[in-house]
Amino acid sequence: MNIIVCIKQVPETTEVRINPETNTLIREGVKSIINPFDMYAIEESVRLKERFGGKITIVTMGPPQADAALREAISMGADEGVLVCDRAFAGSDTWATSYTLAGAIKKIGTFDLVICGKQASDGDTAQVGPGIATHLNIPQVTYVKKVEEATDKSMRVERMLEEGFEIIETPLPALLTVVKEINEPRIPSLKGLLRAKSSKITMWGQKELGLDPQKIGLCGSPTQVVKIFTPPQRVGGQILKGEIPEIAAQIVELVRSEVN
């Protein structure tokens, strides 16, 4: 089973600070890591390779330092890394990013499965995975929490929903986005780390991919960021005490005062 895993390098912090003037993330002094959700995607690809054999190619779009993220994925058991890197891709929104990544996947050629994390911890959009599937014109199954069965032609997976789960069978090739319930990412091995250190990373830019210039980078991105703000914190509610009829009376009183 040939698998492509799309990953993103993100700042390691759960409290991303935003520059209020430029509305962009403050990245200075923050260590970069693989998006935590993508770690589950990498782990699942390695587990599928252990079950069915095949090859794992990791793809990321980002600046040259995203090379480190690809090597980390290789240390966990992936075979190759492709860094999609070009100034022409800068400023891409989720649509342009998914178009560009789909272009890289097409250039890699044959594959049975594409796996993405459900969303990135910095942008939180959960749009790139589904976007790639759309651009590749393949089926997509989002929020996968378990791969039940797979053959070379199809795969049966469990999707996690807010209330319960759903079992879906999809023909291959397909794209999955995975949730953290699917597995526990492994710690790399020393042999894997040594292999990752000496691996050659393929770098592709616009010249190699030859994408439609109107669909990449800032000009290929229809998303307009109008304003970024931190939602106001919810203030604590009010607890009503007493017997049920008393509480009911209090509620009526509260509603009345709100209406007036």
Next chain:
Amino acid sequence: MDYLFTDEQKMIKELAHKIAEEKVRPAAAKYDISEEYPWDVIKVIAESDLFGLFIPEEYGGMGVNITNLCLATEELSRACGGIAVCYAASALGTFPIVLFGNEEQKKKYLPDLASGKKVAAFGITEPEAGSDASAIKTTARKEGDYYILNGLKHFITNGGDAETYTVIAMTNKDKGARGASAFIVEKGTPGFTFGKKEDKFGIRASSTRELIFTDCKIPAKNLLAKEGMGFIVTMRTFDMSRPGVAAQALGIAQGALELAAKYAKQRQQFGKSISSFQGIQWMLADMATEVEAARALVYSCARAIDAGAKDVSRESAMAKMYASDVAMKVTVDALQIFGGYGYMKDYPIEKYVRDAKITQIYEGTNQIQRNIIGLQLVRDAGKV
């Protein structure tokens, strides 16, 4: 201090650090209480190839390198001295095969030990033979193509959980120390059973049991080196493994120091952080200096071994003795900084004191280490 480790060594240190923080530390208290063998953590350590650090590449390891082994042991011990010793004791049990095994023995035993599929243990200590190792009573009698083992080993780390044992037994009692030989014994061999599991003060995640040999018949080809080489095998093994015990002590001391410094910063008394008091700062400064001195000794000794230095008994003894004495002092001082809270099991620091104590005792008590150092000094003085 920058010890100018190679990129590969930094990689090993970072990997062991990651395992220590993500897998060892969260499990430390659980295994300290349950005294169960931490198989789930050992599996992670095995899958990360760290068991390969004391085994040659041609037998599936990462190459024998004492510095690398010390780096891994120090990092694991920072988080839990007990889990770390399960790992380090496998190195101890494996060294006799690495150093003295023939091709057939190495091929048979080392690959599974390198992958961590099996762990090893070393058996010399007996109830009547602790520091006086030459007093061992376990015998190995040759009968045709077999040796018949009889006797009792005790306080054997990894005993019962290890699959591969290197055991010292007397093949010729009349020859005293020169009548001892080393053997490989597999778990499951008829006549080889285990006694009670010890209820220990510290390093409780590790297992310590008796090995009981009752007419235990092992193939003659399981003899390591030659008959009569038992104590040479032991001494050479300890020369290689002592830096590992030193690294274990160093890791425990480092771990305790870090916890104490962190606690001192958080703890408020007299309206301010206790870390602002000179009395606390001086304690931390002394602890840190001693830990650094121990580290310098451990890694210079490890590097000397890796560089092929011939006689390392003295340096190896110094590293083990000094690092374990530092560990004892630093952990006790760290507990002092935690005050009354430190004395309670709700806080992790009292475990460091308990885990540190054994490093002054096993693989040669610190008094025996001083004998080794002293004897060599006296000998050298006689030469001039």
